[in-house]
Amino acid sequence: MNEYPLYPILGEEAKKEAQKLMDEFKEGMLKTAKEVLGSLYCDVSVHIESDSWTNFGNQILDGYKDYNNRKIQAKYDFKEIRQAILKEHREDIIADLNQDMVKEIEDLKHTIEIMNRSRY
Numbered sequence: 786m787n788e789y790p791l792y793p794i795l796g797e798e799a800k801k802e803a804q805k806l807m808d809e810f811k812e813g814m815l816k817t818a819k820e821v822l823g824s825l826y827c828d829v830s831v832h833i834e835s836d837s838w839t840n841f842g843n844q845i846l847d848g849y850k851d852y853n854n855r856k857i858q859a860k861y862d863f864k865e866i867r868q869a870i871l872k873e874h875r876e877d878i879i880a881d882l883n884q885d886m887v888k889e890i891e892d893l894k895h896t897i898e899i900m901n902r903s904r905y
Contacts, residue, residue, distance in 0.1 A: 795803060848863035849870075871878060 849867060851863075
């Protein structure tokens with residue numbers, strides 16, 4: 786008598802059929818996996834790569850803007866880079882800053898005009 790009657794032993798024909806089902810399942814899964822990976826590689830990786838480069842560029846830019854930025858380099862690396870850029874391009878930087886200030890002054894004057902008009 787079978788000790789585990791709920792778990793019958795498969796006959797030869799049933800074993801072959803079960804193996805065939807497993808092989809077909811495996812073949813289908815491999816085909817699906819290849820399709821999905823192909824789609825991921827062709828359609829998605831381009832965006833991941835460009836996004837990674839954008840994030841890296843933003844971290845570098847953050848370093849140029851902030852002396853305390855330590856995400857990528859040591860504390861003083863970006864300070865030295867900014868000082869070298871200022872030394873080499875001082876006149877251009879001052880002209881750009883002056884233009885930024887002129888624009889800010891114009892915007893503030895416009896805001897004051899609007900506020901003055903709204904008071905009356």
